Every structure is written in structure tokens, then in C-alpha cells.
Amino acid sequence: MSARTFFPQERTIPVGELASMTGAELSDPGLSETSIRGVAPLSRAVAGEVTFALSRRNTAELSATRASAVFCSKAMAVAVPRGTAALLTPHPHNCFAKAALALYPTAAQPGPMTNATGISERAVVDETAVLEADVVVEPFAIVGAGAQIGRGSRIGPGAVVGPGVTLGRNCVVAATACVQYALVGNDVVLHPGVRIGQDGFGYVPGPSGMEKIIQVGRVIIQDSVEIGANTTIDRGAIDDTVIGEGTKIDNLVQIGHNVRVGRHCVIVSQVGIAGSANIGNQVMIGGAAKINGHLSVGDGAQIAALSGVASDVPAGARWGGVPARPMRAFLRDAAEINARAFGRDKNRDKGDE
Template sequence: MDTTRFFPPHEGITLSDLAGLCGAELADPAFADRRVSGLAPISRAGNSEITFLTSRKSLPQLRESHAGAVFVPSRFVNEVPVGVAALIAAAPQTAFAIAGSALVPAAMTASRLTGETGVASGAIVDPSARLENDVIVETGAIVGAGAEIGRGTVIAAGAAIGPGCRIGRDCHIAHGATVQHTLIGNNVILHPGVRIGQDGFGYAPGPRGLVKVPQIGRVIIQDQVEIGANTTIDRGALDDTVIGEGTKIDNQVQIGHNVRIGRHCVLVAKVAVAGSTTIGNGVMIGGAAGIGGHLTIGDGVQLAALSGVACDVPAGARWGGQPARPMRGFLRDAADANARAFGKAKVKKSGEDQ
């Protein structure tokens, strides 16, 4: 695969330096001065690239590998072939991610469309907006009246920052994103097409149909949050919608008004959270899960992909299914359903044979 077109190779890092950076142990000190300059999957990594292994199912690929180095857990170090340097790590994928941030730093944030610096002549910045030093506003971007943007932040081409919004330092608001009625902390990444702070979905029944409920809250996004492409986060109705520090939200996620998400959560693609639900810290939600409104999801909860959550979930629980329930019950029910389906298939086949 031609990666150099978009992410040129690094000049190289020695394995001794890389081990120190990633908290890994170099199994054979003879490889300390070997340099790696890129990343690759274990199936095709070359002698200048680093890869990682986490599970036994990838051992056949490891045994055939020609990688320069591989992060492995200690239990697999003896499986590393001769000539490949083993970096022992308790969490190989995490170590690999840290290595990647050093070897391919350009891949760690949303990409820019231009090489412009400062405020481009083709940008529109209201005279009342306040920009600290080293802010970049690319061509076609708009910064509204009274907005405040911190040092080192990039407002990419075609992005729009609404009046009165505040964006912290070292953020990246990617091309085509829109931000309204929102306060954003430091080191936040919004990917292309993100929509933040539009009014939430609120209507009350009336004698002539549905009456729109005013949405006068805000969105508050704390430090170190990353939000994937085409995700939408509605502003609060009367309270605020809050995304906690360090939380990572995938592409095409919908967050309703007044939702509060805790710190260091993960929401995978197409998750939908209805209004006024509270999600605790360290929660992991699988792809396409749906969470009803006015619920409480406790700290450390794990929800399987495609879960349909219709009631509160206690802290530390692992739930799945539709409706979502404790994982043990969900897996048992799924196994029973498969057994019944398989049994019917066998009976049908037997009848056909007769």
C-alpha cells in the first residue's frame, strides 16, 4: 500500500528510544540500534516497520513476519521469528499507538486542506471576535461575532463558528464542521462535517399540532475530546449538553439535548443517545446501540453493539441485546435461539431427504 503519498515516512527511531517512549522492554538488546520508520499490519510489515500482536489467532502471521520489530505480550515472545525484534509490552496495541504518534504525527489530528497560516484573506472573521496568537483560519471559514478562539487552534476551510462560541487552545475544527452555542476546551478535535449546538428535537402536543419547544441551553465539550465525522450533538433545551474530558466519539453518532456524557467514554459509530440521559465515566458503547431518554448509565458500563437500552444500567454492568439485559442472559438467549433455529433446519432437511 502506498502510504507515502499522504503520510511520508519518518526519518526513523531506534528501538531503544522507542521502547523507552512506549514503556516496553526490548527482549534482545542486540537490536537496540535498529531503526524503524513506519507502521504496518503484521501480515505485511517490512524490515523498517513496526507492528503488534495481541492474540493467539495472529501467531501464524507472526511466524512468517519480516517486520523490523513487533510489540508482543510476554507470553508470545518466544514465537517471534529470528531477525525480528521483540518489544515486550503489557498492552501491545497501546504501545503501538504511542509509537504511531511519534512515527506518523500527521495522522494524529484531522487533516487540513490548505497550508495557510494566520487568518486567510478568504476567511470571514467578525471584527468583534477575539483570536489569540497562532490561530489559523483557513479560506472559506467563518468566525462569528464575539467568538473566542485560543492559541494554536485551526479552523479549517469551510468550518463555521457561531456567535459567542468559545474554543480553547490547540484544537482542530475540521473542514465543513459547524459549531453553535458551544464552549469547547483545549486539545479538542472535531472531524469533517461535525454538527455541534444546533437546536435539539423538542415538541409539545397542542390543539393545532406540535408546538416547538425553545432550546436555550448550550453544548459544553471538555478537554481532549475527539468527535468523528458527521456526528451531531444537540444543544440543551434548558440545561446543557455535556461531553466529558477525554471522551472519544466515532462517526455518525447522534447525541440528543441535555445528554451528559462522563469522562473517558467511547461511543462507536451510529450510536444514538436520546435526550436527558446521563452516562457515567469510562462507559463503552458498541456500534449502532440505541439508548432511550431520561436514563442513567452508570460508571464503567459496557454496552454491546446493536443494544437497545430502555432502562437504567447499573455501574460496572455488561449488557447487550434488544431489549438490553445483562450479558450472561443475553448470550444464553442468543445461544438458545441459535439452537432452535439449527434444530428446525435439521428437521426440515431430514424431511426433504425422505
């Protein structure tokens, strides 16, 4: 495994400590003092690294691994090579994620781009802005009039915190991100290029063309939200756009004005949510899915990737397709379409003969 140039080793952790912090069972206590210094995929891991095996499909790779430790289920423990510590758990991937975070804590969020401490002389901070202790403002960042930034937060180079914005404690606004017309909670991470609070898309046909609808609402982002690079979240028109606590949003997502996203949702890359949609709590939306405006997606619902949602989705439902419908119906329809297409191809091939 090549050296991790951008995330160098910070510490080593004994296997026994990894077991304790993740809740995994160490199959051979005699290996508890084995030192772990890094992570790697199952097929490329070497001595000193920890890896994981998800299912029986990984059995061949598991039996050949050179890792010092591996998270796996009890059923797969028989395939773990002699001398490799088996960390037994029904949730190998989750445990591996905890271990990786402990080994590489600086990789959990965008890191600083400079060695700046406090407010850089090359940043622009309005004299009416209020910054608590231990705030870092890197070069070329801008903090507008009346903005408030909580203790321990960091504003990256070229980032903008607009006038009147409130940013909570221990937040990261990464390089070139822009936050306007927003109230942001604690422990929020905004990756590079994020755009929060820009004008929503609102027009109405008039006698001389399209007339603009004013957008005078806010964006409210609750605690522990993470928003991926180049995602855009429009401010409300006359209401607020809201992102609920603990929600994780991938790169390149578009969320329109007045949208309300609940708590602990997962929204994957290239999703588009049109204005005034209401997304419940713990909703999962797959990549490139599209949600029409003014509809509701109930708590716990799952939307498959590439779906087009054009009607309300009940709580707990699993929908997919275009237009999106219950997953069973979507899979049945897809199977019928494939069968008909395959049948036509077979008949055409026979005709060619």
C-alpha cells in the same frame, strides 16, 4: 509496502528508543540501533517497519514476518524470527499505538487543507471576535460575532464558529464542521462535518398539529474530547448538553438535547442517545447501540453493539441485546433462540426427506 503518500516519513526511530518510550523490554539489546521508519500489519511488514502480534492466533504470521521489530508478549517471543527485534510487553497493541504516533504525529488529527497562516483573506471573521496568538483560520471559514478562539487553534476551510462560541486552546475544527451555542475546552478535535449545537428535536402535540419546544440551552465540551466526522450533538432545551473530559466519539453518532456524557467514555459509530439521558464516566457503548431518553447508564458500564437500552444500567454492568439486559442473560436467551430455530430446521429437513 507501498509508499505512504499522504503521511510521508518524518523521522526514523531506533528500536531502543521505541522500547524506552513505550515501556517495552527489548529481548536483544544488540538490536537497539535498528532503525524504524514506518508501521505495517504483521503479514505485510518489511525491513525498517514495526508491527505487533496480539495472540497465539498470530503465531504463523509472526514466525514469517519480515518486520525489523515487533511488539508481542513474552510467551510469543519464541516465534519471532532471528534478526527481528522483539519488544516484549503485556500490551502489544497499546505500545504499537504509541510507536505509530511517534512516527506519524501529523496523523493524530485532521491536517490543514491549505498553507494558510493566520487569518486567510478569504475567511470571514467578525470584528468583535477575539482570537489569541497563533490561531489559523483557513479560507471560507466563518467566525461569528463575539466568538473567542484560544491560542494555537485551527479552523478549517468552510467551518463555522458561531456567534458567542468559546473555543479553547490547541483545538481543531476541521473542514465544514459547525459549532454553535457552545463552550468548548482545550485540545478538542472536531472532525469534518461535525455539527455542534444545532436545534434539539422538541415538539408537543397541539390543537393545530405539532408545536415546537424552544431549545435555548448550550453544549459544553470539556478538554481533550475528540468527535468523529458527521456526528451531531444537539444543544440543550432549557438545560445544557455536556460531553465530559477525554471522551472519544466516533463518526455518525447522534446525541440529543440535555444529554450528559461523563469523562473518558468511548461511543462508537451510529450510536444514538436520546434526550436527557445521563451517561456516567468511563462508559463504553458499542456501534449502533441505542439509548433511550431520561435514563442513566452507570460509571464503567459497557453496552454491546446493536443493543437497545430501555432502562437504567447499573455501574460496572455489561449489557446487550434488545431490549438490553445483563450480558449473561442476553447470551443465554440468544442460545435458546438459536437452539429452537436450529431444531425446527432439522425437523423440517427430515420432513422433506
